[in-house]
Structure formats: C-alpha cells, structure tokens
Amino acid sequence: MKIGVVTFPGSNCDYDCYKAVEELLQAEAVYLWHKEHDLQSVDAVFLPGGFSYGDYLRCGAIAAHSPIMREVIEFANAGGPVAGICNGFQILCESGLLPGALVRNRTLKFRSRAVHLRVERAEPPFTSEYEVGQVLRIPIAHGEGCYIADPAVLDELEANGQVAFRYCDAEGNVVPAANPNGSVRNIAGIVNAAGNVLGMMPHPERAVDPLLGSTDGAPVFRALAGHLSVAR
Amino acid sequence: MTDYSIEVRVTPRRGILDPQGKAVGGALTSLGFGGVGEVHVGRIIVFSLAAEGEPQARETAQAMCRQLLANPVTEDFRITVSPAESVG
Numbered sequence: 001m002k003i004g005v006v007t008f009p010g011s012n013c014d015y016d017c018y019k020a021v022e023e024l025l026q027a028e029a030v031y032l033w034h035k036e037h038d039l040q041s042v043d044a045v046f047l048p049g050g051f052s053y054g055d056y057l058r059c060g061a062i063a064a065h066s067p068i069m070r071e072v073i074e075f076a077n078a079g080g081p082v083a084g085i086c087n088g089f090q091i092l093c094e095s096g097l098l099p100g101a102l103v104r105n106r107t108l109k110f111r112s113r114a115v116h117l118r119v120e121r122a123e124p125p126f127t128s129e130y131e132v133g134q135v136l137r138i139p140i141a142h143g144e145g146c147y148i149a150d151p152a153v154l155d156e157l158e159a160n161g162q163v164a165f166r167y168c169d170a171e172g173n174v175v176p177a178a179n180p181n182g183s184v185r186n187i188a189g190i191v192n193a194a195g196n197v198l199g200m201m202p203h204p205e206r207a208v209d210p211l212l213g214s215t216d217g218a219p220v221f222r223a224l225a226g227h228l229s230v231a232r
Numbered sequence: 233m234t235d236y237s238i239e240v241r242v243t244p245r246r247g248i249l250d251p252q253g254k255a256v257g258g259a260l261t262s263l264g265f266g267g268v269g270e271v272h273v274g275r276i277i278v279f280s281l282a283a284e285g286e287p288q289a290r291e292t293a294q295a296m297c298r299q300l301l302a303n304p305v306t307e308d309f310r311i312t313v314s315p316a317e318s319v320g
Binding site: 057058061065093094099100101103104105106107108146148149150182 | 248249251252255299300301303305306
C-alpha cells in the first residue's frame, strides 16, 4: 500500500497527512510535487490543507490547474480514492471533481478550533469505519470554508447520500449555532457521485493521536487502509 | 495579430452571500455615508492579448474566465476588449 500526499507551494498540512499514513497505518507515504506528472503508482491520493499559491485568485483555483492535478483527475475518474482536506477540498471543487464551491466564512472570521461533526455517510473508501449519526470532534482552521452550491446540486447530493459530514452540536443536532462558517445545510464534507473522492473542511489528520486532543480523525485513514487491502 | 487590452471584471453572483461586501457596506454606513445600498466586492484582471481580431480576443478571454478567472458557481464576469494602448 502506497499513499501519495500532494505538495503545492503553500501546502502546510502535507507533513501531517504523511505522518498519519506512516505512523497510524504503518504504510508507505510519498510526497507528490505539484510540478510532477507522475503519481508514482500510489493507491490513494491526499490533497492536504494549507494556502496553495497563497490563495491567489480564489482558494485552490491555481492549484486545481497545476501539472500534477491532470494525473490526479485521471486517477479519480478511474475510481482511485482521493481525499481533499481543507485547502484540498477547495482544490477539488475548483478542479470540478466535486460540485459546489467554498467561499468566505459568513462571519468573515478565520475559524481555528475543534468542532463537532455528524457522520452522514459510512461508506468506503474513507468513512466506512464510522457509523451514520456518530458524533466526532475534529479541528477546523479556515477562512473560506462556507460551502455553497445550487439548490438542484444540493438536492442531488442529499438524494445520492453524498453528504459525508455535517457540523453539529455535541449531541449531534445539526443546528445553525453549530455551523462555524455558514455552509449551506451545515455541510462539512461531501463525496462525488461515485463515492471515491472525498472533500472535507475539518482536519482528520490533526485528530489521529491522543496527544493532539482527539483521535476521531483516525478512522478516515484506517478505512482507507482497509479498503485498499480488500481491493488488492 | 493585433494586441488588445483585456479587462475582466469579476463580481460575486447576485443572490450569493457576499459577507465582504456586507462588511464594507456596514463600514461605509458607520462612517456616516447615507443611502448606501448593497455593496459587492469583486476584482479586476487586466492583461494584453495578441489575437487575430476583436471577436477572437473576446472568445479567448471568455474561455479563460470559464476555466480559471471566474468560478462559474459563485461569480459573474464581464469582459471589455479595447485596442492596446501603446506603452511609452
């Protein structure tokens, strides 16, 4: 099992993802430089958080068209597991792999704190270790995490069970007060129609060890490892 | 080929929440400027483009907007094409 973590200029959570793969899964992790065209035969790809290209133009807009993304898009369209976390989610939306867009937080404030998430989808490759309705505590750190999409797109996401996580309170109630950024329908993460591409604003890689205050993000990595070992 | 000067004006799509515009509007009002309606903050991208003619230049600029300069989910764009000013 080999898992790739793409590094764009301005990525700053690539090392966290790398360590999560290496230490939690005891699997081989490789960095994929944004200028490369070679995915090095990885079995899954993470697009990490950060501020790729300084958030110039729009968050994720330039990274979405960087050289390595052509291969990532091909890999995703062929069914390869791809997860975008925070800036990675923005890049997935900008690249067209996921519908909708992430815009400035409704409060205009950069939000950096742990939030509660309600699991809405418990399916491979990324969320099968959770149960629907489970409440997680995972950190967010973003200024542009307000998810929006056309009403028709939102209805399609809901109908297909493509919403993976929603912001909720500690009891799992999906209420406006628990929404840190103004995302429509409290959406914190979605998958594509095929289910192999996940985008989420919260940082599971920052919640993989008791020292970090939470281990609720670890199942994302374990689910992927389980999925890949079955797929083999 | 002729050089054209292209100006792309990108604004948040109407009806989509524009917290930045709202904050600027609030600040203008608190400065004492009366009668301020909805405020929107966008961006202007200017560049020169060599093309066969104005329609071609416009078509290329439109493709650029659709692929990169504007986000079709959240933004509208308007393109102005004019003969390039000679830079002295």
